[in-house]
Amino acid sequence: MRYGLPYKGSKNSIAEWVVDNLPKADVFCDLFFGGGAITHRAMLTGKYKRFIINDIDARLPKLFIDCAYGKYTTANHPEWISREEFFRRKDEDAYIALVWSFGNNGKDYIYGANIEDFKHAYHQAVYKDDTSLLEPWGYKISSSHLESVYDRYIEFNRQIKRHIPQTQLEVLTRQAEIERLQRLQSLQSLQSLQSLQSLQSLQSLQSLQSLQSYGTDYRQIPTPENALLYCDIPYVGTNCGKYSGFNHAEFYEWARQQDNIFISEYVMPDDFIEIANTQKAILSSAIGNGDKAVERIFTNRRTYDRLPDDMKQRIVINTAEQMTLF
Numbered sequence: 001m002r003y004g005l006p007y008k009g010s011k012n013s014i015a016e017w018v019v020d021n022l023p024k025a026d027v028f029c030d031l032f033f034g035g036g037a038i039t040h041r042a043m044l045t046g047k048y049k050r051f052i053i054n055d056i057d058a059r060l061p062k063l064f065i066d067c068a069y070g071k072y073t074t075a076n077h078p079e080w081i082s083r084e085e086f087f088r089r090k091d092e093d094a095y096i097a098l099v100w101s102f103g104n105n106g107k108d109y110i111y112g113a114n115i116e117d118f119k120h121a122y123h124q125a126v127y128k129d130d131t132s133l134l135e136p137w138g139y140k141i142s143s144s145h146l147e148s149v150y151d152r153y154i155e156f157n158r159q160i161k162r163h164i165p166q167t168q169l170e171v172l173t174r175q176a177e178i179e180r181l182q183r184l185q186s187l188q189s190l191q192s193l194q195s196l197q198s199l200q201s202l203q204s205l206q207s208l209q210s211l212q213s214y215g216t217d218y219r220q221i222p223t224p225e226n227a228l229l230y231c232d233i234p235y236v237g238t239n240c241g242k243y244s245g246f247n248h249a250e251f252y253e254w255a256r257q258q259d260n261i262f263i264s265e266y267v268m269p270d271d272f273i274e275i276a277n278t279q280k281a282i283l284s285s286a287i288g289n290g291d292k293a294v295e296r297i298f299t300n301r302r303t304y305d306r307l308p309d310d311m312k313q314r315i316v317i318n319t320a321e322q323m324t325l326f
Helices: 012-020 037-045 059-068 083-089 094-099 116-128 132-137 149-162 166-171 175-185 188-204 248-256 301-305 309-325
Strands: 027-030 050-054 212-214 227-232 261-265 273-282 291-299
Touching: 012 037, 012 273, 012 291, 027 037, 037 050, 037 188, 037 227, 050 059, 059 094, 059 188, 059 212, 083 094, 094 188, 116 132, 116 149, 116 188, 149 188, 273 301, 273 309
Parallel strands: 027 050, 027 227, 050 212, 227 261
Antiparallel strands: 261 291, 273 291
16 A cells, blocks of 8 residues: 655655554644655544645645545556656646656656656657657567556566567676666656555545645644644754754744644654654665664653553553563
8 A cells, every 4th residue: 555645755654653653533634744645544544534734835735635536647647747847847736746756856857867768768658559669779569459557567568578688688687787677667657646546545535525735834724622733844854855944943842832742753852752663764865775764753741641541551562662672
């Protein structure tokens, strides 16, 4: 299961863990929405009746809602976005910024200049069933006559591999060459668009009809009674991206005064209470791939004191287990 928009810094991989460690409430307020993985998961659990989503980049909640109503699919968005078009439109179009950017970072074009023309040819084959543009690249493959875009993608992957000369196949036994071929055959834009398309499953949920979205400062969001506030803030010591200049001290002061608040972070001031933690792989970092970080969920004292006894007991048990493990 993939949750939320394709988004750099997405909590897709731990969305289930996060929501499992949050209590029930009438309203779920996601005040730092980002790619919406946590809201997406929360909507599927039935733990919450209504949803409020907010992000300082107002395009992201809107894109999420548009995807839920089927605006972005492989059928209605078969177009190729060139490098020039990407840089011309990325700041105004969240779909282009996320689907057509490298690592869904919203800033850099998805394909390197050295393979962009091949990716364009492959895109046309997959979306239009037109394989003629692949011939100059040495791939004389047959049209698939398949209806599904994804089925054509799988078929052309198979054909491209089959048409590699045997001598090349011998070379491809080396892992680095195998990985090179896989990168050449992959269409990251298709994979990202499929992620957007999967959000259509939310259409059947009654909670989607009452979802409210905002694009402003987290302190400006009106929160109703019996609302849970979830805050996936920019982490201290990391690249805050669009939240550059985020004032953590001001956030801490605000958070101390809130009822029923839960915060994702690596570390918080000592007066905040950790209620859960898990290890998460960092896909890219200054050090390299494969690094691990401990994701934590915190709350303030006033929220902790009001938690059900069974949840407090679980926190005590989990904390003891983590002390043993680490």
